[in-house]
Amino acid sequence: MGEPGHSRRALLKGVGGLVAACPFAASVARAEPHVTDAPLANHASQDDRTPFYGARQAGVVTPRPAHGMVASFAVVADDADALEALFRRLTERIAFLTAGGPVPVLDPKLPPADSGLLGPVARPDGLTVTVALGASLFDDRPWLRPLKPKRLTRMTRFPNDALNADLCHGDLTLQICANSQDATIHALRDIIKSIPDQLILSWKQEGAVPVVAPGPDGTAESARNFLGFRDGSANPDSRDEALMDRVVWVGAGDGEPDWATGGSYQAVRIIRNFVERWDRTPLGEQERIMGRSKMTGAPLDKLSASEFVGPDYAQDRDGRLTPLDSHIRLANPRDAKSDANLILRRPFNYSNGVTRSGQLDQGLLFICYQADLDAGFISVQRRLDGEPLEEYVKPVGGGYFYVLPGVETPSDHLGRALVAAAREPRDG
């Protein structure tokens, strides 16, 4: 739950100004939403299509729809051919699912080709399926080991973690996002049914973000997490391509294997929130723990401002307004060095049921992307170690993964460069 800077204030102001100057343009000039904006009520359509083809995979800097899921798999692939086969099959299914179309009709004596969750025509519903690889995929295969991204490791425990081995790591993850839960489940079931011999499901976590009505200027506020706070206010602007190239996407000069260009590091954390206890905590303490106003999202040093206004720590060096150990201040101290630790967060809230102790099993399916895992999530989380919020949260699962570069054309497939590199003879 880091909160690095680069607010969206400037851009939002620009949009607001435009709307003010030309009110009739409001309906056509609405800016594309930012990645952590709450999905707007009545704006999602089952025919929303997020393009699958591109240099980078969808589902990272594309707007976050109402539903998301991370599913982690063990991979069965003993050589480059098998790995290519897996990537080709995944590509084929994802290309179909994200574009939508009629599902095949078979002899009723046979099991149907499709789960039918979306009816005879699978409409895309804003679906994205983002494929990422875990360290174990490389570590367990000598022929793939030399190609592992430099900073990809098996997630290690942080002091407050209580990791459940059944909810951690994996050879490959799918981040599946869509306007509806049905569309994400449909996609997952399709892929499981299509590739049973190479993908073995290890764990999954589903989540959602609240859909909110747009403000008068047609824009959204950040969605709230299950602690009741706005989450994502200070996310770097996902519409700023140059910023994303620096913060999120791995480039040619980043010291990563050639095949990895256009990918990104994905950190997934299943963070349970002790919501009953949180709800019994005084509001003032909650706000001091988080470092923001609960209702408005305003920084504690500017309570009348909007959530998109950043705090000014220079004027509050001893933390009298925003405590030094508050979540947002630890996550992003907004100093000269912390700019290197920016991450793009894309979380979902989850609600699973009831624990053995009769408490709600709720929390945050935290997902973030960065070009450098060490400088990004790991550094941010290290700063957060020991924060007061830890009393109310408990990371129980997740892992680190590397998002494959995108699929540029229908003749291309996921992981093509990786497979090609694996086939190249290596000397020493």
Place this chain on the structure above:
Amino acid sequence: MTPPASRRAPSRRALRLGVAGAALLALAGAALFAYAVKRGGPKPEDGAIAVAVRDGRCEPNDLTVPAGRAVFHIRNQSDRTLEWEILDGVMVVEERENIPPGFSARLTARLKPGTYQITCGLLSNPRGTLTVTPSAASEAARARPPITAFIGPLSEYKVTLALQSSAFVTQVGRLREAIAAGDLDAAKARFAEARAAYRRLEPMAARFGHLKNALDGAADYLAEREADAAFRGLPRIEYGLFAKGAVEGLAPVAAALAEDAAALKARLRELKLAPEDLFGASARQARLLADGAVVHGLAPYAKNDAAELGAELDGMAKAAGLLSPLLKEASPEAATALDLRFAETRAALAGLSPGAGRDDPARTALAQRFGALSDALRQAAAALGLE
């Protein structure tokens, strides 16, 4: 279309079949169509139903035909080119277009029971009615379970036949041993067991004419009767043991019998059973028993008719029982009747004393029961569309 009032509430499956059947019939109708438009030629072929269209109506205006394939001969005696249709509600079941004035056309349709409309010229003209009445074939087709419903019972019968024929081979082996040992009493007891094992199988064994004669050919059908060189199999051994009271000379007969029993088992193993066999073979056998065998006697020397007929009944009941769940669903009446006939036959059999002579009224009564049983088996088969 309004289906004719049913005597009983159709089962869900029957309804499903009905729907499927309607679709099939419609398809068949389309596939069967053969028509010709001819000038004049009012002579409908044999069996074709003549319909003339004139003065804004059909003649006759109300038709009644039995379900199944029907051929219509339509003569256009109006002054307008017309089309003639059979309608099921709003759906066209079959039609002929462009019949010019003075011409006729033929139309073939496969029709399900129900009430249809026929068009008579202009669209504004009142329509005639076509009533299709149920026929025996249509009723059976409606009730007939899907072919897959017979897979289980047939395979179970296959297992039963394998067990029964193995038992027969085993019993013949023991009979042979007793004969080889020269033990007359043991041989007599073994004979009864072997013959009973054969009787259980007889409805199916009787299919193999040559084997049947070798295994169980009565002396009555041989030129020299018991003295005939061809007198062999179970009757020959029965004759030796019970009429002659001796095992002497029976060893080669028993050896041949063992070979024939093994051959029967092999033939049954290879036999591809059909659904008709389950009731059909028993019905045939029951008819044979009714038409003479019961009165004539099955075991002329051993005089063991009651036990042998009991084994016959067991075999028939086993085969029939395998279809009983299907029969109960298709026709509870036929199922009840069949159970009753089996019970009556068993009761009549219980009244047959071991020494009953040919003219004993108990034999006639039992023969009648077997006759009724055969009829009930045939009706059961018909109820399942197995004819």
Place this chain on the structure above:
Amino acid sequence: MKLKHSLAAAGLALVLASGAFARDAALDLVEPLAEYKVYVTEKTEKLETDVAAFTAAVKAGEIDKAKALFAPSRMSYEAIEPIAELFGDLDASIDSRADDHEGGEANPDFIGFHRIEYALWVKSSTEGLAPVADKLLADVKELRTRIAGLTFPPEKVVGGAAALMEEVAATKISGEEDRYSHTDLWDFRANFDGSRKIVELVRPLIAKKEATFLKTVDANFERIDTILSKYKQGEGYVSYEKLTDGDRKALSAAVNTLAEDLSKLRGKLGLD
């Protein structure tokens, strides 16, 4: 005469009739189905013999002998589960697991194979097991009687090939079936054999039309054989805990794929 002998003597080998009259192709299943009944009947006979020896050892307090007989005794049951499971009451009393019962192991309704397994491995005691052993043997005898009188439903038999794989994929690959003894690999072997038997019996019916399908299915069965063979020990298998993570995944993939592929078998044979 004993059924066993008669069935063995019956030798219902599938003989393809040549020049026989045309018969509805759907009825080609009659012969494989009859042979399957013979297979199941022989398995239930063996089950009864094995369970009689197993329960005798339990009642005699011979813990080591009973432990040695536990896994092999189960195999005949595991191989015929598609049919055995048709009798829900017997399946519950013969093969239910502790978590099928409220209160788990402590529940007196928890009986059958796994109750005895629990006592042998966890309690290392056969105390109080005599009634459980008697009931198990009685249930197995009752199962045999019921199977003898059962007309096998073809869709259950053909569907059984997939159902066995489904079962392994859903509730066995985790090692929860034989959680006290870890003899799961014995069960797997029997489940795979039972599934493959069904495929073999119907193979002639689809060999021509479904060559590719059968090739894939065969390859996955062989994959399973290869993995299991690594863990063979004597007549059986080593503890399930010895299965490497890699092999468990490979096994899981093969089982899931078989479950997926074999789910089409019924339809391919024209059964609803």
